[in-house]
Amino acid sequence: MTVELRGPVRITMQTVARAAGVSPMTVSNTFRYPDRVQEATRRRVLDIAAELGYVPNRAAGDLASGQSRVVGAVVPSLKNSSFYMFIRGISEAASECGYELVISLAETPEQELAAVQTFLGLRVAGLILVGSDHERATVDLLRKTPLPVVEAWATSPPVDMGIGYSVRKAMQSLLRIVLDRGFRRVGFVGFAGDASQRYSERLPAFRDYMAEAGLDSSLIHLVDEADGFSAGPAALNALHQRDAALDAILCPTDIVAAGVLFECGRRDWPVPERIAVTGWGDFEIASEITPQLTTVDAKAHEIGRQTVAMIRDRIDERQGPSFVDLGFSIVRRASV
Template structure:
C-alpha cells in the first residue's frame, strides 16, 4: 500500500538504494563524507519518493542550523548578485543553505539582524557593513559569526572580506590623469553614512590633489533619482560648474552610462571630447559603445572568501585570519 504524502522517511530512501540511513543523512547534512555519485543518487531517489529531511532534530543535536544568511541593500546590481551566487555555491558544497534578507535602509538593519539571529542561523554575511551601533552590539553579544564585505577598514565588527574602495577610486582617476585629462569631475550619490561611497569620494579627491587638480568638482545626486537619469543630470550639473570639463569619474557604472547617453545628446564624443570612467564593471560596461572603462569589483572572490571565513570559524580552525583582502582591477575599454 502506498504511503500517505508526508510519511516518507529516511529509512525508505535507504532501503530503495540499498544503503544505510547514515549515508542518506550524510548526503544532506555532511556531503563531504560521501562521494558525489552517491549523493546524487540519494537526492534523486529522495526527490522521486517525496522525502524531505527533517532538519530540526539534527539542529538540536548539533547546535547548528546549517543555514547562513546574507543581508544586502540591493540585488539589482551584478556585483552584489555575483557575490551572493558565489557565496551560495561555496556554502552548498559543505551542506549549508543560504537565505537572503533585503535591507535597504539603516533603520531596517537591527530588525532584520534580530530576526535572523532569532532563527539561529549559523552566520551572517553583510553586503557592505553594519552601520548601526545597536546592530554591531547585537552581533557581539549573540556571538553570531558575521562577515562584512567590500570595503575593508580597521574597525570591522567581526570578520571581513574585500578591498580598499578608496584605492580603487584613486587608481581610476589616476588612469584618467595619465591619459592626459586634467579637468576632471565626479558624479556620485549622497553617501550619508555609507562608508563605501564615502571612500570612493575620498579616493577621487586624493588622486586629484596629488596631480594638483581641483578636487572640489563633485556632484552628488539624491538617491531618489535612479538609474541612468542620475548620470545624465549629473553630467549637466558638472558642465554648469566646469564648462571646460574633459573627464568624469562616476561612482557606479549606471551613472557612467547615463553620462554617456547625455554626452551623445550633447554631441560630445566619448572619449574625444569627454572621457568617462565607471565603477563596478556591470554587464552593460562591455556592451555600450565604445566600451566603458571601469573598475572591476571582485564580487565572486568576495563571496568565496566570505564563505571560507565562516566555514573556518564554524569548524573552529585555529589561527584563522579575520580579514581577507581580494584584488580589484582596472578594465580599460574605449571611454578613456
C-alpha cells in the same frame, strides 16, 4: 496507493517510522547519516518518505543538533550587479561544501537590523553583511553573538571578520589613468542617502589625489543610488552647468556611467574626445556599451567565495585571517 494532499495533517518522523516499520532513529539516520543504515532499509524509508511528502523539520533538527547548514547574507541592493556576482560567489562556494544560502534584502540600516535578527534567531551557520556601516544596535548584536560574521567590502576594522580591497588605491589608479590622458577638469559623482556610507571612502580619496596633482576637486555631484541609469544624465547636466569645460566624469557605478554615456549620445558628445567617463564595478554593461567603459573590477564573485571560506575556517576552528584584502584591477577600455 497515493497520499491525499494539502491536509493540515502533520507528517513527522514518527509517521514515517511507523509506516516503514522502523524506529524514528532509523529515519533520522537515513537522512543525516545514510551509510549508517542498511541499503534495503534506507531505500524503504526513503520511498515511504517520498510517498508521504515528508521533509525533515529543520527547525527541530537544528534545535536538537545545535547546528545549521544555512548561511545568511544580508545585501543592500540587488540592482547593483556587483552584489549579484557576490551572491553567486557565496552561493557556489556554499553549495560546494554542503551549505545553503539564504538572502535577505535590506535597503536601509533598519531593515538590515531586522534581517540580522532574523538570521541570528535562526542560528544560521554564518552571517554575511555588506560594508561597515550598521545601526548601533546591529553592531552590539554582532559583537555579542558567537556566530561567525563576515563583513564584505568592509571599510573599518570588522566586528568579527572582514574582506575587501583598498578603495583609496583603486581611486588613485583610476584617476591616474584619467590624468595621464590629459584630462584636467574632472567631475566626481557620488551617492547620497543610504548608500552613501558604503561609498564614503571615495570622495576623500578623490580630493586627496586631485590635490596631489595640483588640480581643483570641487566638481562634485551627489545622486541617489536608487535612480540607476537616470542618475547619469542628472549628474552630467549638473556638473556641466557648473563648469562648461568639464572634460572627465568619475561615476560611482557602471550603471551611472552608462547613463552618462546615453546622455553623451543624445548630446552628440564623442567619448572620450569631448569627455572621458569611468565606471566602477565592471558590470556586464561596461564591456557591451559603446564606447566600452574603463572601470574598476572589484572582484565581487571572488569576494563572495572567500566569504564562505572564512566562515568555514571559523566553524572548523581553523585559524584564519580576520581581514582579507583581495585587491582590485583596473579595466582599461575606450571611455577614457
